[in-house]
Amino acid sequence: MDDPGVESRAVDVFEMRLADIDTVDVAQLLALSISVRWPHRAADWQFMLDQGHGFVALDEIGRVCGSAMWFPYTEAFAAVGMVITSPRLQALGTGNWLMTRVIAACGERALRLNATHAADRLYRSLDFKPETTLYQCQGRANGAAAAAVNSDGVRPLSEIELSAVIAADARAYGAPRTKLITALFQQSTGYGLLRSGRLAAFALCRRFGRGHVIGPVVAASDRDAIAVVAPHIAAHARQFLRIDTHSEGNVFRAFIAAAGLALHDTVTTMSLRTDANDTGLRAAGAPSSYAVISQAFG
Structure with a gap:
């Protein structure tokens, strides 16, 4: 050298x-x-x-x-x-x-990452602080579970909704990700829930890893999150599907499990320097992030 x-x-x-x-x-x-x-x-x-x-x-x-x-x-x-x-x-x-x-x-910059069990000690030594658990759920999709979901108001997303998707993701994630969401939108299939002409929830799905991954998913309630995820479950029946979620709610997690996406692993979401969940865009009553894009992107 x-x-x-x-x-x-x-x-x-x-x-x-x-x-x-x-x-x-x-x-x-x-x-x-x-x-x-x-x-x-x-x-x-x-x-x-x-x-x-x-x-x-x-x-x-x-x-x-x-x-x-x-x-x-x-x-x-x-x-x-x-x-x-x-x-x-x-x-x-x-x-x-x-x-x-x-x-x-x-x-x-404030930093956020998802730590595997093997890397947890490394990140703690660098002063990253644990925030919450991310649940990796995956398996062969069960289309029957999706068939029972009320899909009123849910329809495929088009380019017209891209700006609304970017804005909703920013509010839920806590920081704008315009470049990433725009690129992701081009390679994903999306479903949105519209109420009074406004985007109330959405879910994107794309090729990834062993099959397809659902994410991000943004919604204000378990019911809305299930409504926009169900079409992806149905579209990939009997195929490998994955979703990574912070949700610990019984209703959403029960639906995911019934749809064939069993808990496979967990990682810990951690942040450095400041509370990475408080980046200025979250507001009371705002939609939540029900599924991340990936463990790398958050």
């Missing part, structure tokens, strides 16, 4: 260096996520690369041994995700090295 401009570190018997994530091939990132049994496809990685920034840790021959990304939604707030360390290096400080660089790159 003769270039003084390249940051490097000895990790066990490896000499590692950091590089911008855009300098490596998607196939290398895919190999990394496969090594930890994450379900992402090459297309899922590419979508995230188009939306955010990141670092990778490379060994002497250019193999990707770690990654970390961030998605700056505003000047004051960002989400952090895709923090992966090769199994052979997980106890050797590579994750801490990557996260320290990400935190520095994000400046004074």
Whole structure:
């Protein structure tokens, strides 16, 4: 390592260096996520690369041994995700090295991430504070559960509703994500619940991982959330479907379970610097986020 401009570190018997994530091939990132049994496809990685920034840790021959990304939604707030360390290096400080660089790159932004059980100690050591539990539910969709749902007022979303979807997502999430939601809308199928001509709830669904994922879902009540999720359940009957939700309510979670999406795993939503749930757009009575876009995006 003769270039003084390249940051490097000895990790066990490896000499590692950091590089911008855009300098490596998607196939290398895919190999990394496969090594930890994450379900992402090459297309899922590419979508995230188009939306955010990141670092990778490379060994002497250019193999990707770690990654970390961030998605700056505003000047004051960002989400952090895709923090992966090769199994052979997980106890050797590579994750801490990557996260320290990400935190520095994000400046004074408040940060939010979803921590796996394996990474919980790392994030706590960096002063991230736990907020709530995110429930990963997945399985073969049961269309019969969707057939019993009252779908009055629910219809497919069109480009006309995009601005309303962006606004509703901002209120529910707590920060505007205009670029991300616009891009997501183009590759998703959406259903919305309209009342008096206004968007009361919506749910998007897209290809992801092993099948399809539902999210985001924004609604003011369990009943409304179920109404916009049900068409996606019906459309993917007997297919693999996933939804990641913070909801602990008996009604919504019971519907998800009846629809074949059993609880598979949990992660912990954590934040750094300020309460990342208080970014200025939430208001009393505003719709809630019933499902996230993904664990990386939030």
